[in-house]
Amino acid sequence: MRLLTLIFGIVLLPEAYTLKCLRCLPDASRACITTEWTCHSRNALCATRRISSFAGDAKMSDVHLKTCVLQDECSEGSVNFGISRIVVTSHCCTSNLCNAGNAPEAERHDTNGHKCYHCDGERCSLTLTCAGNEDHCITKTVNVGGKIKITKGCASRQMCSATENAQIKAAIGGEMTCCRGDFCNGASITNAGLLLLVTPLVSLLMFS
Template sequence: MDLQISVFLLFILFTAGHSFSCYECMSTTGSCANQNLKTCPSGFSKCMSFTTVIQVGIVKFKDCAADCAVGSMNIGTGNTSFVCCNTDQCNVQDAPVPSNVPNGKKCYSCDEKSCSNILSCSGSEDRCLKATGTFGDQSLAVKGCVSKSICDAETSLLRGVERISCCSGNLCNGAQSVTQSFLFLCCSLLSFILLH
């Protein structure tokens, strides 16, 4: 009997020391075929994956996360679907390509000249997003469509973002004009995705 208890306790000690791991990958070719297994740092107990469709192609990304959400976000210059899971190595599959089937919702989005472009939301994007921040010495605004689950996610990991708000009415995220570079707008999207 003592041997069984000792083996049981030894088993518990070994399983308690097991490290959480996720797949990691960054691909601009549209496929995460060459993904590696990564031991996640302390405090990172979720695996995430996203797929972003931009004009020049598809970007796929996988990694460990402290917090993440499931859903999609479209800011006009890029449309991203997010997948989040909380079991060991659960992000082996790539996040799906975001839906492009309109759902009837409309939100404003920004380009290099203004934030008065009207964007048709698709799939699970049932909210309008409005985010402002400072990156370097430039002020930046990002607007678009987003899933409610992403609005509800923890936002404290977003570096440089001062305000994020979501609203549920059509075109509820305002149409004010901003001056910014197109490249800067794309960099902010990647920062939002990679740092969230």
Template sequence: MALHITLLLTCAFFSEALALKCFGCSGPSGVCTNTVTCPSRCGSMTTNIYSYGRKIDSNSTRTCADPYLCVNGSMNSGQSKVTFNSQCCNAELCNIQNAPDLSQQPLNGKQCFTCNATDCSKTLACEGDETQCFITTVDIDGKKVTRKGCTSKLFCGTNATQSLGLQAGFGVYMKCCEGNLCNAAQSLRVYFVMLVLLVPLLSLFVF
């Protein structure tokens, strides 16, 4: 009996020690009073969606975060662009602020094909850690439209995208490849399915 009590107290102690209180909010406001109990890390992530260089949607989330979600990156088709920026920490209520927008990244020397209507012979200069080229199919007014561009490896089959079903508005059956202008062909490896339009921000972190 004494051994059982000792084990129970030990488990209770370590469960409390490993638990971390974090802010839990979603939205643009910097004021957050809601809290959640997290296993190890607090996090915040800000997502922006751009169309022809103009920001058309932005959202931020603060809650628990798994280590593999503490990432940032971007995906750019020329016409549309999605950026993610996250910040993670492991102190009590350390995610007091929203993560800032991902800053403008310098050109990295890589190029990928991009599409303008049905013309996919144009090239796009990649930025920051956009080390992959991609091809995806978008359904616009009932028609299948091909889009190509540059993307961070984050969107090409990592734990974050595969296990959480990341959605970013670039269509379905996204395919990635490495190498300069490697997205000329259609026979690239399919990494995962991207659905439509907006990012479910809350699903990027684990409550």
């Protein structure tokens, strides 16, 4: 009898500790159909996320997601290219279907002293002072019609992490590399332009 109890316990324990969360990922029309989803990891939390894109102080887009995340993904992160910025905020909870609400609005943070290169037109040797928890420098490359476009800036560790989900990587757009240390992303001359502001928004909708 004890052996049967132990066997049933081993079989049922993973199910007992796996959360069911609301899942809602927008499509190309930004429609979002909410469904119930069983998280794959027993360490997962239910989360609501907001991905906000800014050009200067003007908000360009606000995309809401609901999904399962791991604990280290449940935080605020941002990528700052100087003239554009992408901010991800999250709200996480630990009970079944608890992620019905929306994540909080992105807040404006003070500069933190870290410095990276960023681009202005063809020049990528300008200084950008990072803000909030942006503690990495980032270089993003986008292939546009066979030409490589480069832009640089500051980023949070969370946005550089390989464990970030596909929606956040699509929001950033292009191939990105991160490094730790002031001006570690190197000055260069490039053909970066307004298209680099638009590409992440298009990518987010295509790959969500």
